[in-house]
Amino acid sequence: MKLRTSLKDVAKEAGVSTATVSRHLNGSLDLPDATRARIDAAVCKLQYHPNPHARRLSLGRSDSIALILPDIANPFFAKLAAAIEGAAEKHGSMVLLHATFNKRDREMAALRRAAQNQVDGVIFITNRAPEAQVARALNDFARAVILDEDVPDGKIPRVLCDNELGGVLAGQHLKAAGHRHVAYFGGGLDLHSTQMRLAGLRRGLAQDGTQSVEPTLFVGDHSPTSGRVLAETFLRDADQETAIFSGSDELTVGILEVFRARSIRVPEDFSLISFDDARSLHLFAPAITAVCQPVEQLGARAVEILFSDSWGQPGFKALTERLPVNLIERRSVSTPANNKKRTET
16 A cells, blocks of 8 residues: 655646656746646645655755754753754754764764755764864865864864963963962863863963963863863872863863862862853852853854855855853852862872
8 A cells, every 4th residue: 555645646647747746836837727737636636745855855955954062961062052953943944963972983974964864054063183084074065064172174164162262261360369380171182172271271370471380281071070080180199289270061060079079178278160151150069160151152153154145255164263251250269278188188
């Protein structure tokens, strides 16, 4: 038993070609009244319902975009996905979500699936330094945007936050509170964001021209698990550090878990600044000072670029936008402590 009537069935019933039926239904062909009547009668008789996906593809669009990101459970990426979904809706487009867990094979599989689905564009987010193979696959799309973390070999527009400014603001704030010896917890030295935040931190700590001390680095990945491991290493190996600049809220959560287990207090024993402010850091005890990323604006701007009319303009694919960040002062930074808690552990 045939469950679905095809365009070919309608064409046979009406005595015309499938192309004629298709163009009539799309409104792109002016036919004699008698021919139109035969096609309409065949559609009604056979109860033909056009496949909306196939129809959109025949018009050169899918009304969908692919969003490829590392982890939907991470509050930062969840907020970013929500912002992209809301912005895409304004363009009449649906978002096809692919979570890669920060693995190359899954990134490549997601890019292949996006190409197979003939999406109208791709927004690509990673939390690692991708191989050239990933960049080449991105470059093959007619429209694709790199968001949040840079992909060095990508020859497409990118939207990033101003990571260096975030480091400057954190460094200035810590230096103003009297801190000279600062630890930076980051997600990997091969990440563009880590390099920029570190460069900014150095600038902020040396802003008034006085001799600054090189930040101590503790790097892993942007996860609470990594935050816990790095915090344990910090407490074992660090020497004069009185403050921590954490490269993400996920790292911050792991740091605070270890500190609580060790009865180490913020800011009495160590001052702390987090980057992102995607979690409800104002509800922590104490409320955590943070460099705040403009998550909603990042997502909306990526969609705006994807649907821009400027793709044919020279140099458009070389576009790089860095959206400003700001520091939200709360209660996790104070003057340097004598760090007795660390020496007692």
